[in-house]
Amino acid sequence: xxxxxxxxxxxxxxxxxxxxxxxxxxxxxxxxxxxxxxxxxxxxxxxxxxxxxxxxxxxxxxxxxxxxxxxxxxxxxxxxxxxxxxxxxxxxxxxxxxxxxxxxxxxxxxxxxxxxxxxxxxxxxxxxxxxxxxx
Numbered sequence: 001x002x003x004x005x006x007x008x009x010x011x012x013x014x015x016x017x018x019x020x021x022x023x024x025x026x027x028x029x030x031x032x033x034x035x036x037x038x039x040x041x042x043x044x045x046x047x048x049x050x051x052x053x054x055x056x057x058x059x060x061x062x063x064x065x066x067x068x069x070x071x072x073x074x075x076x077x078x079x080x081x082x083x084x085x086x087x088x089x090x091x092x093x094x095x096x097x098x099x100x101x102x103x104x105x106x107x108x109x110x111x112x113x114x115x116x117x118x119x120x121x122x123x124x125x126x127x128x129x130x131x132x133x134x135x
Contacts, residue, residue, distance in 0.1 A: 003029035005056040005130045007088050016031040022090050024056040024130055034115075036065055040113040042072035047127065049110035053135035056128070057105065060086035063123035065115050069106060072114035076107050083119070 002025050010019035034045055049057070059067075064083045068075030081087060089105045117123045 002027060003113065003130060005029075005058065005090075007056065007058060007090055007127060013082050022093050022118070024090055026053075026055040026130045026132045028053075028131045030127075030129040030131075032125070034127075036061070036063075036117040036123040036125050038117055038120060039121050040115065040117045042068070042071075042116055044112040045115055045125070045127075047110055047113050047129065049106060049129060050131060050135065051104040051106050051109055053133070054089075054104055054106075054129070055091050055132060056130040057089045058086060058128040059088075059130050060084065061125045063117060063119035063121050064070040065117045065119065065123050065125060068114040068116075069105040069110045070112055075106075076110070081125075089117045 004023060004025050006021050006023045008019060008021040010017060032045060036043055059081065061081050062084060065081050067079040067081060069077045115125060
């Protein structure tokens with residue numbers, strides 16, 4: 001069974017709207033909708049991202065949170081996710097900037113997210129991962 005991600009971007013300026021939707025299809029989809037308590041430190045969220053198979057990634061939180069990949073003490077990456085400002089990446093697209101289309105937003109495979117919420121309110125973290133199961 002194939003799964004689909006459609007990620008849209010839009011800019012409105014001076015009465016003009018420019019928008020584009022990119023669609024990716026792959027055989028594996030993981031979806032997370034996790035509550036993160038206020039003052040939570042390094043809450044483990046078990047994710048599995050094979051960067052060689054990644055087709056699309058989307059993450060958003062309704063409160064500011066910090067996410068460390070693979071290890072809460074010596075992370076592979078530290079992502080400071082602002083409230084209601086998604087992080088998205090699409091293979092072969094220019095979502096993260098750069099003239100040559102960016103590499104995967106992770107330095108290697110990801111086995112876990114460690115999420116810290118110091119926002120003052122409970123957070124809801126949503127993650128969508130689309131991967132090719134046979135890269």
